[in-house]
Amino acid sequence: MxxxxxxxxxxxxxxxxxxxxxxxxxxxxxxxxxxxxxxxxxxxxxxxxxxxxxxxxxxxxxxxxxxxxxxxxxxxxxxxxxxxxxxxxxxxxxxxxxxxxxxxxxxxxxxxxxxxLTTLAFSEKGSRSHFWAPISQARQNGSAHILNCEKSWVTSASRADSYIISTRAPEAQGPMEWNMYFMPTTTPGIKMAGPWNGLGLRGNDSAPVTIQDAPVPVNQRLCEPGSGFSAxxxxxxxxxxxxxxxxxxxxxxxxxxxxxxxxxxxxxx
Ligand SMILES: Cc1cc2nc3c(=O)[nH]c(=O)nc-3n(C[C@H](O)[C@H](O)[C@H](O)COP(=O)(O)OP(=O)(O)OC[C@H]3O[C@@H](n4cnc5c(N)ncnc54)[C@H](O)[C@@H]3O)c2cc1C
CATH class of the missing domain: 1.10.540.10 (Acyl-CoA dehydrogenase/oxidase, N-terminal domain)
Structure with missing residues (x-):
């Protein structure tokens, strides 16, 4: 095939x-x-x-x-x-x-x-199925961006070694100006926000995750500033x-x- x-x-x-x-x-x-x-x-x-x-x-x-x-x-x-x-x-x-x-x-x-093991952390409670348009927004703190997000489905949430995570850029004016970052799951501020109890695919740990004041160095950004959508x-x-x-x-x-x-x-x- x-x-x-x-x-x-x-x-x-x-x-x-x-x-x-x-x-x-x-x-x-x-x-x-x-x-x-x-x-x-x-x-x-x-x-x-x-x-x-x-x-x-x-x-x-x-x-x-x-x-x-x-x-x-x-x-x-x-x-x-x-x-x-x-x-x-x-x-x-x-x-x-x-x-x-x-x-x-x-x-x-x-x-x-x-x-x-890595995974994607794009979808948010607020953006729902529009996972390409995050609601959350980073703020700049020196050479780090501080992330605060309510991610709704992160496959391998508690097992992954890193998340590829989206959030609006600190300077963003709208939902399409976001950054994509590499975030190790050892970063402080990551909390599992609930269990995954699916109707099918029940073993993939696609759980909600709260990211609270999590610092990500700017050199872990995986796109040009604000161009996560295109990336x-x-x-x-x-x-x-x-x-x-x-x-x-x-x-x-x-x-x-x-x-x-x-x-x-x-x-x-
Ligand atoms: C098993 C599984 C694993 C996943 N893993 C990941 C992951 O690793 N990382 C990640 O980032 N995301 C992941 N997702 C999330 C996925 O990408 C979607 O964001 C998520 O499924 C959307 O779910 P929701 O309940 O928020 O949908 P809703 O937004 O509530 O949508 C429900 C229904 O309403 C429709 N709808 C929504 N908005 C509108 C509108 N404006 N007009 C008309 N219809 C509309 C939708 O098409 C859908 O049919 C996963 C999802 C599943 C099921």
């Missing part, structure tokens, strides 16, 4: 094997308990998948959207929660690679080596859009397959 070359096909086969042997093994328990799919994420980290789209100079595999969506589709067929965590991680990793914050090269090497449109949202679609396709494929199996292989006793 994705017209992959031989190398890309091998990567997808590797994902398929992990899906069969690890993701599928834990998916039901992950969903029933609403717990993070740690075994599956660890397996992806150990196999090198976290650097799928990063350049080889950072230890990545240098793959593009075609391989990414084929991998996501495959993972989603075994565990939707794992696929969601992986999607948000790749979106964040792509932003870090595009705009290299301070220590960016080391962060990228850590990502490729499976030592760093996200170029380097984050394309991955997000095709990746979200691939997860939906994977879930639908698995549901169809299991329905057909049930309808054709079960019998009236």
């Amino acid at each position: 994705y017209a992959l070359n031989e190398r890309q096909q091998q990567i997808v086969e590797k994902a398929e094997k992990l899906g069969r042997e690890v993701l599928g093994k834990y998916a039901q328990e992950v969903d029933e308990k609403g717990r993070f799919p740690e075994e599956s994420i660890k397996a992806l980290q150990e196999a090198g998948f976290m650097g799928l789209v990063l350049a080889p100079q950072y230890g990545g595999w240098g793959e593009g959207p075609r391989t990414f969506i084929a991998v996501l589709d495959t993972l989603a067929q075994y565990c939707g929660s794992t696929a969601m965590v992986y999607l948000m991680h790749i979106c964040g990793a792509a932003a870090i690679q595009a705009y290299l914050p301070a220590d960016g090269e080391q962060i990228l090497r850590d990502i490729s080596a499976g030592r760093h 996200a449109m170029q380097h984050v949202l394309p991955w997000f859009q095709v990746g979200s679609a691939a997860i939906s396709i994977g879930l639908a494929e698995a549901a169809t397959r299991s329905s057909v199996q049930h309808a054709t292989q079960t019998q009236f006793q």
Whole structure:
């Protein structure tokens, strides 16, 4: 379906094997308990998948959207929660690679080596589904920007090592003038604001997070001042859009397959 070359096909086969042997093994328990799919994420980290789209100079595999969506589709067929965590991680990793914050090269090497999980913290209580137009606004304090935000859905909220976070620039006059930052989750002022108790994808920890007076050095900004929208449109949202679609396709494929199996292989006793 994705017209992959031989190398890309091998990567997808590797994902398929992990899906069969690890993701599928834990998916039901992950969903029933609403717990993070740690075994599956660890397996992806150990196999090198976290650097799928990063350049080889950072230890990545240098793959593009075609391989990414084929991998996501495959993972989603075994565990939707794992696929969601992986999607948000790749979106964040792509932003870090595009705009290299301070220590960016080391962060990228850590990502490729499976030592760093990242995610997006864009959506806010106030902006709701208009996640490209944050309500919150940073204020300047010397060489740092101080962030105060009510983020409504942050996948891997309590597990990620960093957030790629949006907020209006200190000098912003309107909702479209925002910055995107790299924020380690060790930054003071980050608080989990509630549990994630979803109807589906119950293991992805897409929880609300409150950011209170959290300082982020200006050199961790991942865009030109006030141009987070353009940066996200170029380097984050394309991955997000095709990746979200691939997860939906994977879930639908698995549901169809299991329905057909049930309808054709079960019998009236
Ligand atoms: C599993 C999951 C993981 C997620 N992970 C992340 C993440 O890691 N990072 C992140 O930043 N965000 C994440 N999101 C959030 C997502 O990007 C959306 O922002 C969020 O789902 C919007 O939800 P809401 O309840 O606020 O929607 P609402 O804004 O309440 O929308 C509900 C419905 O109303 C419609 N609607 C809204 N406004 C209007 C309008 N003005 N006119 C007409 N119709 C309208 C919408 O289209 C939708 O159908 C995640 C969401 C889910 C479900």
